[in-house]
Amino acid sequence: MKQIYDVIVIGGGPAGIMSAMASGKLKASTLLVEANGFLGGAATAGVLGPISPFHFHDEQVINGIPQDFMDRMVEENGSTGHMKTIDPFGSGDSLGFYDREKYKYVAAKMLEELHVDILYHAFLKEVICKDSKVTGVVVMGKDGALTRINASIVVDATGDGDVSVRAGENYVLGDANTHKMSPSSAMFEMANVDTKRLLKYIQENIDDFEFYTDVVPLRKFSSRFNQHYFVAQGFKKLVSQAIEMGDLSFGRDSVLVLNGIHPNTIHFNSTRICGGDSLSTEGLTRQEIDGRKQIDSVSEFMIKYVPGFENSFVSVTNSSIGVRETRHIEGCYTLNRDDVANGRKFPDVVSRGYFPIDLHNPEGGSGYGNGSVWQPLVDTFDIPYRCLVPAHIDGLLLSGRCISGTSEAHGSYRTQGGIMGIGQAAGVAAALCALSHIEPRHLETKKIQEQLIALGASLARDERKAEEEAKKARKITQEYILTHQDDLITRKEILDTFID
Secondary structure (H helix, E strand, O other): OOOEEEEEEEOOOHHHHHHHHHHHHOOOOEEEEOOOOOOOHHHOOOOOOOEOOOEEOOEEOOOOHHHHHHHHHHHOOOEEEEEEEOOOOOOOOEEEEEOHHHHHHHHHHHHHHOOOEEEOOOEEEEEEEEOOEEEEEEEEOOOOOEEEEEEEEEEEOOOOOHHHHHHOOOEEEOOOOOOOOOOEEOOEEEEOOOHHHHHHHHHHOHHHOOEEEEEEEOOOOOHHHOOOEEEEEEOHHHHHHHHHHOOOOOOEOOEEEEEOOOOOEEEEOOOOEOOOOOOOHHHHHHHHHHHHHHHHHHHHHHHHHOOOOOOOEEEEEOOOOEOOOOEEEOEOOOEOHHHHHOOOOOOOEEEEEOOOEEEOOOOOEOOOEOOEEEEOOOOOEEEEHHHHOEOOOEOEEEOHHHOOEOHHHHHHHOOHHHHHHHHHHHHHHHHHHHHHOOOHHHOOHHHHHHHHHHOOOOOOOOHHHHHHHHHHHHHHHHHHHHHOOOOOOOOHHHHHHHOO
16 A cells, blocks of 8 residues: 555445546556445445446447446356346346356456555545645544545545545535435345246236336356346235235335346345435444345245245345435536436536436335336436536545436436446546646546547447447347247237337
8 A cells, every 4th residue: 555646536336446447547546445345335235236227228328447347247257248128117228137246356356457456444534635625535444543545636436425525515415305315225135046936927927017027138148147037026916915914014015026147046126225314323223224124024025925935045135235325416517307307418428327217215115106206318318527526625526326416317327337437437537637637627528538438438329339239139139039938028019019
């Protein structure tokens, strides 16, 4: 460890990993600080399911270093790469299934190759800030020792905007009017599931499900992951029956299941932890306890009520709950719902958004509707550089879900693919600022865009490439439908759109 770095990234989740990789690619001396003993944040500690889309329909919107990471994951037998959801409702246009242990390993390995230093088991104690300029941080280790580290630029990839708030920047908590936030979730997986029997049950009771789709491989990957991939949310009759009998207690009225990457495993994004304080130790503790109770209740329900789970068991639980929403830091521009929903373009674009506005009911209960939103977009939207620049603080850049946006806009860009793209942009900007001794608010966006394009990022639609991607995906999906007709759960009217 050095005492002075060009760039310090606080937070080793997907956004922080991409920021540190991008900074390292540009040859800036870079330190990544992470509280856990491994990388990945919500992607690993939070036991997220597959990586959310890099795609808008069939167009790949997120590219560059995030795609380099996905390619490396496939090469290291850790991922399927991107797969196409035949019906995107509720899931988005693609899903990238991955092994979380490989994720931890590959991320650290790629950072090491880029000469990025990593400091694990380090907690942000203090932000060194003078005259509204961040010049470094103080971190606390397991032994209680405090270490001061200086930097030209600090990147806030904490998710909650911890660096920004301690530096004195303004923020909005959750929704600007109600301050309510999308609920957190405790995610988990079950193993030894008879997935063929489960799939048959879904097929035979399809009216009991809110949404469901098959997921189509788009590239070759390790044979150890060969299985029929699908997503389904429902079991509503069984859920209702179990709740009435006192056998189930959780924050929803339906259960969402999809494959784990390993055969005969099922991933659950099916708990809903509402209210409480996700920014305090006491509040998080209460939420963790609530999450464990819901995991136990849902898993025992599946074993007792759902065909295919009779001999299954909980194989993986999150080491910390997945927090969807807390602070939105004030930046030089605040991305809003109209920008997102209508596909607005900006001259200072540094990444692109593509995912539907996905707001979970802050009061719990039912799925979409009744406080929840799933709003598909008219087109991709641009994320302007100004959203990554704090409104009043120098020496600091925002990365990931804490960038400047409203709660509604955040409901789109918060997914893993989206924050990877934002992270890449923040890392490039941080390195350029540090190496040129320029404050982020004074950096020419054109220079960021040139470097991002050189890294392979997509800042605007390439019509010809998008058309080729669509043709390829359609052909692969047609072949998949023809060869898997007995296994499919996707609605017939959706499948018929792929018949020429």
